[in-house]
Amino acid sequence: MTGRKWTGALLALSLAAAAATGCGSDDSSSSDSAAAKTTSGAATQAAAPAADALGTPKKASGDPIVLGLLNLESGPVTFPEYRQAAEVAVKYINDYKGGIGGRPVELASCATDGQPATSGRCANQIADKKPTAILGGADTGAPGAFPVYKRKDLAYMGGIPFTPVESNAPNAIQFYSVSVGDNAATVQYATKELGVKKAAVLYTDDTQGKATGLGVIVPAFKAAGAEVKGIAVPPSAADLSSAAAAAISTSPDAVYVNTPGACPAVLKALKAVGYSGKIMGIDPCTSPPALKAAGDAAEGLYFAQPFQSVDSGTDDANLMLAAIKKYGSDDIALDSIAQAGFSSVMNVQAELDDVSDLSTKNILAAFKDGQAHKSFLAHDYTCDGKQLAGNTAVCNTYQLIKQVKSGKVTTVDENWVTGADLYKPQS
Incomplete structure (x- = not known):
């Protein structure tokens, strides 16, 4: 695929x-x-x-x-x-x-x-x-x-x-x-350039989801001085409205989506519960199939990639x-x-x-x-x-920050971004 x-x-x-x-x-x-x-x-x-x-x-x-x-x-x-x-x-x-x-x-x-x-x-x-x-x-x-x-x-x-x-x-x-470099760079950009001071992180409740969500993204927000809440998303959950509601319950400046297998559903759930703030996410949330499935719920999503785009x-x-x-x-x-x-x-x-x-x-x-x-x-x-x-x-560890605009991926900042200083290995 x-x-x-x-x-x-x-x-x-x-x-x-x-x-x-x-x-x-x-x-x-x-x-x-x-x-x-x-x-x-x-x-x-x-x-x-x-x-x-x-x-x-x-x-x-x-x-x-x-x-x-x-x-x-x-x-x-x-x-x-x-x-x-x-x-x-x-x-x-x-x-x-x-x-x-x-x-x-x-x-x-x-x-x-x-x-x-x-x-x-x-x-x-x-x-x-x-x-x-x-x-x-x-x-x-x-x-x-x-x-x-x-x-x-x-x-x-x-x-x-x-x-x-x-x-x-x-x-x-x-x-x-x-996994580390891209997520840390996104957090760096969110806190330094977008002014995010409070965030919610939705992560898949499995081994890898916890490793990235709780081991990289949540600590990076804390290291950047932001308040952050992690919300586990069951891998087989059919109804994601409760997770979306939990994510916006603290009125965050941004919601970070780290659910590789359920990006479209999570993004739609966030929109369904009335969230209209900033959204960050991971690369698979921006694949053509994912963007098509998410529709306008993916609009505005920020993420990081280590490469210049092919076009x-x-x-x-x-x-x-x-x-x-x-x-x-x-x-x-x-x-x-x-x-x-x-x-x-x-x-x-x-x-x-x-x-x-x-x-x-x-x-x-x-x-x-x-x-x-x-x-x-x-x-x-x-x-x-x-x-x-x-x-x-x-x-x-440097990345380019990109964003979904009108259903397409755009490079929003020409400067390379690193969040390496926000990451510390979990003991």
Whole structure:
């Protein structure tokens, strides 16, 4: 389905796939510029710019550099667009950037199902191919693979850090922060720019909902000096009016919606009980299906994303669209997940292109130099282990604040926002 995004993906952590699938491999072939103020829905296909956005061809040759990739593609929640976008980016760098160091890049992929055991089996299969390193993917079962990466001494670069394992592994480089970084940035913007002094947080009453709602959002509001109340929403609740009524009972300046599987219903419930104040939320609340289901109840919702929008008109966005047009298929969902796949490949190529000896030590050193590095479609990243408390592998917490206006997503502030100072890991 289209529109799967950061926090919606985290819901998969509490879902069990019916059965482990086999791991078939598929060997396939930044910027500081401000985002444009108005963009369309992230998962909507945008018109591709002219082919000259790709630049001058520079074909790679010689023995390939193999990068392993584990990606969640079986079960109740899947992210094929991450792999699809990464494959497009690999084809692009092989044809236009000389691959890495003049050598072509080859992805060795394995489909996972969200279960750590399956990811562990996939990691062993990929390790048998003797990859140079691992390209991080969108895999909620990734903790099962990291013991293999440690044993094989493999660096892990990019991807989406759905769990604390990816965010803290000494052999990992994470270009973005999700679940923590986006929510903390939204709270920062709400309190500093929108003047929110009292908030209510509606969160799904399950393991992940509590981890994000009570572990990130509520404490961030408190750290920002705001009064805040958390309201649990039962995962299977049919009537959400009582939760909505509880949220507005203290007359909050803003209501924050952290219910990945029930965003439209919660937003409609808030409107039904007469709430007309500010609303904040998470990325999955703004997917095209969610916006269609919520209708005008989603109007005005603020949220954060780590990327410039694909139709923002920046050089990076135009390049990605041109590459998708040249190498991709029409069914790639151009959402945040796809942007992460494309961006991760571009960042890896940029930093490793002039590293002559691609040992794990040298690969990690290229990123972990404590210096600011350009990030494709995103804010600069610095891998010094100090960007986010309790997340030593995370190199960047900056986000762009976006809002739903007339049923579409718009970038409302061209300045990158971070709420890293509002977050402290729960003891």
